[in-house]
């Protein structure tokens with residue numbers, strides 16, 4: 422399963438020292454290609470799989486009992502997607518993917534931990550030894566610093582572009598994963614626009630925003646009288662997209678009863694309208710996205726593993742802004758130009774000091790949050806204090822009658838919404854359904870608002 426490296430923003434080791442001769446990952450671009458990572462080997466030294474070994478071809482290895490893993494282990498005590506080993510700038514790291522039996526490194530159970538050569542990882546009954554080999558692997562990076570509307574020059578982003586380019590060159594099903602605001606929707610659109618279906622429809626269905634009783638008809642359409650309110654026959658997204666692409670956003674929220682129905686579409690390329698007895702062929706390409714790690718959802722039994730298998734023909738993880746702070750100057754420039762900012766009046770938003778401040782902010786809503794923040798800075802014609810932004814609007818509710826009414830109103834509304842949502846979620850410990858009842862709003866609407874402001878429940 423090809424993915425690209427993440428966590429690529431430091432030149433220091435986990436212990437804080439400079440990387441020395443055990444350098445696992447090289448920044449920069451040595452002559453003849455992109456950066457290289459140390460090759461590594463995993464060997465089963467205890468358990469039913471003893472003797473099996475696996476050597477890396479890139480910077481990552483997923484391990485589990487599902488055949489889609491890089492290193493599949495046929496053992497019922499190993500979860501379907503048990504863990505992932507990845508080489509980052511700070512060294513090799515293992516991450517538990519919410520497995521049932523956990524990951525034990527050198528005798529200690531861990532959720533996420535650095536490894537050293539010779540580390541022993543226990544997964545259920547299997548014990549694997551991690552070793553560096555003397556060779557290196559070159560990472561596959563794109564030569565381009567943009568893909569559609571997405572921009573970036575970091576290793577993480579150019580690795581991602583290389584996969585997006587591969588996705589657009591072929592008609593494969595693509596699964597895009599990444600935190601909110603990392604550009605999944607834009608990536609999906611760009612894959613469509615760069616591919617052979619570009620002149621055909623691109624139909625988006627947000628599986629998290631449509632009540633489950635309506636989602637089936639939204640996807641597959643319905644016949645007249647199929648349910649109360651079905652006054653006429655209606656085509657669904659798959660029919661509307663004929664010849665083009667269906668983009669299923671927030672696929673992790675697809676209700677369990679619809680998962681086998683989507684699986685069938687992917688297997689047979691046929692759909693059945695709600696209330697109909699006959700199947701009809703559809704010619705579509707499917708792209709799906711989620712802010713979750715769908716492998717952990719499979720482990721937890723919330724997402725069918727066979728559907729994951731069909732969706733993740735090409736799995737692409739969009740890196741978070743924290744993993745690529747070196748892209749900030751380019752992003753700030755790009756966003757300010759797209760907002761029509763006058764370069765002469767926005768010098769304060771391009772200074773190294775300002776960019777350094779941006780590097781230290783958390784950006785839970787990633788590029789969307791950065792964009793919102795810069796937009797607010799433009800309204801104020803100044804670099805807003807990021808700590809104040811985090812804490813709340815403080816003096817920002819002051820009104821400026823010399824600015825257009827619409828801008829002022831939106832600024833105040835945005836400030837209000839963000840503060841309200843934060844307090845509301847805090848009160849309900851992140852439970853969106855309960856929060857929606859208190860707020861007197863539909864859960865779907867609340868989800869939309871949260872996503873718009875880049876706030877995670």
Ligand SMILES: Nc1ncnc2c1ncn2[C@@H]1O[C@H](COP(=O)(O)OP(=O)(O)OP(=O)(O)O)[C@@H](O)[C@H]1O
Pocket residue numbers: 570571572573599600601602603604605606607608670711712752755788789792872
């Ligand atoms: N690499 C990037 N370069 C430029 N703009 C970006 C980049 N990544 C995201 N953006 C911008 O950030 C905003 C959010 O992007 P998008 O809606 O595609 O994110 P998303 O991952 O689909 O978010 P969500 O999970 O909340 O739906 C958009 O305005 C998009 O253009």
